[in-house]
Amino acid sequence: MKHLMIGLLAAIMAMTALAQSNRADYRVVPLPSEINGIKTDDFRLTSDCLINYPTGNLEMEHNAIMLSQYIEELTGLHLSTRPSLNAKDRQGNISLLLVPQMDSDEGYSITTTSRGVEIAGKTPAGVFYGIQTLRKSLPVVETAQVLLPAAQVSGSPRFGYRGMHLDCSRHFFDVETVKRYIDIMALHGMNRLHWHLTDDQGWRIEIKKYPRLAEVGGWRNGTTLGHNSPVNDGIRYGGYYTQEEIRDIVRYAAERYITIIPEVDMPGHMVAAMAAYPELGCTGGPYEVWTLWGVTDDILCAGKDQTLQFVKDVLDEVMQLFPGEYIHIGGDESPRVRWQECPLCQQRIRDLGIKAAGKQSAEARLQGWFTTQVQQYLAQHGKRIIGWDELLDCDIDKSATIMSWRGAEPGSQGALLGHDVIMTPVGPLYFDYYQTSKTWNEPIAFGGCNTLKNVYEFEPVAADLPADKRHHILGAQANLWTEYITCEPQIQYQVLPRMAALAELQWLQPEDKDYQDFRARLPHLVDIYKHYGWTYRAKSLILEDESNPQN
Ligand code: ACM
Ligand code: ZN
Secondary structure, rough: HHHHHHHHHHHHHHHHHHHHHEEOOOOOOOOEEEEOOOOOEEEEOOOEEEEOOOOOOOHHHHHEEEEEEEEHHHHHOOOOEOOOOHHHOOOOOOOEEEOOOOOOOEEEEEEOOOOOEEEEOOOOOHHHHHHHHHHHHOOOOOOOOOOOOOEEEEOOOOOEEEEEEEEEOOOOOOOOHHHHHHHHHHHHHOOEEEEEEEEEOOOOOOOOOOOOHHHOOOOOOOEEEOOOOOOEEOOOEEOOOHHHHHHHHHHHHHHHOEEEEOOOOOOOHHHHHHHHHHHHEEEOOOOOOOOOOOOOOEEEOOOHHHHHHHHHHEEEEEEHOOOOOOEEEOOOOOOOOOHHHHHHHHHHHHOOOOOOOEEEOOHHHHHHHHHHHHHHHHHOOOOOEEEEEEHHHHOOOOEEEEEEOOOHHHHHHHHHHHOOEEEEOOOHHHHOOOOOOOOOOOOOOOOOOOOHHHHHHOOOOOOOHHHHHHHHHEEEEOOOOOOOOOOHHHHHHOOOHHHHHHHHHOOOHHHHHHHHHHHHHHHHHHHHHHHHHOOOHHHHHOOOOOOOOOO
């Protein structure tokens, strides 16, 4: 009898544990702004449930397919999708709904009772974020049934611009790797991929009018070893995306509500293009696709009309490929020594009557003129520019959005002047930096130290920014430069789990952030990383080396 009792007890305990481990937990990353229990039983999610979506809405149909795929990936349950506008069909099922009265364009709500689950948003993007929240709440376990606690769950992002950057020039990554990066962004509720496609060390986008850009500019004759040593590996290295591949990636991102912002960096960081077309430079070359890292003095010649025509022709094709509102035109790290010595650049300065003003040299203002030409050309085609914060040093129009990277202060200054701003300061949002000060067992990185905690605690809107300027801070983004990143596992290692901390600061109001609470929620997200086979920095989950006092 006693044995029977113990056996029964053990069986009950095992069943309870099983039920517990099969229960969803809505306390995900980023944390929903509201999780309120509802007094009904749990919803039983099984493969008998259907996913309803509004009849005739292709985006919502795609959302339904994505949700079905996510549930199957994490739990093995296969749910079919079906078009339906009929309220009766919601009984026992998951239903995706568009609710135009909802406040936030990207907000979501998930209402779960024993009778069904409704994921609602004002837009399909909002519904998609509800889907991501439900996905992240699921147990990662092969099972016949998941219990979804009855609750009202909702969230909406603090910032409209929630970005990640990827440099595919310094190292080239294939289409599948870029798509997986997009998948990782989608899991974290991000919506802008800043794609760095051109630089001194490699031109990565096919331009039909200038085929040598990819054929010549896409390849270098070696890569420096270590941090810019005199030794280079002598191995020819390169690659580029065809326009067809780019369209495919843009479509893939759009299906996940991610807009790609292409960057064609100018007038500096252009040596790969000048290796292909040496007449674009002040000296006429010859130039070689660069095998070192850093900043070179060779930049586009602003004195030649031909250079501006080249830039416009390239941007014509870029605009065709990327439907988003923004094109990033770089503008960083453009030394002016060549322009000081170039007769054509000096002639341009005289012709335009450009004069040094305050801290701005005549050559700095020439960069302002050059950028303005590009800005106006893009504006005629309905596009806006983003540029690095150096643009603030060279007299440009307020309609340029500033990406603040040399700290957060340039961004605040830009906002005071009336520019829109995206915060990507080196500390703590350069994810090519180390994640610990104890670097000895880390893969080689650029330098610096931006810990998980530093990222979490970053506040994009400076406390002293006046109330009427705060709306200019559109959001935050982390940058991943790839001088030292050669393969996909290394990409993932650098961004995970720091992207989780970034996601939370992009979504949550500052007063709702809590680092210890975030750390308690992180392991489940990491279980999802593991499940997908993504590489991440496991040591960041251990409470060690949390804080870099320099940040
Ligand atoms: C930059 O890191 N040069 C924008
Ligand atoms: Zn010149």
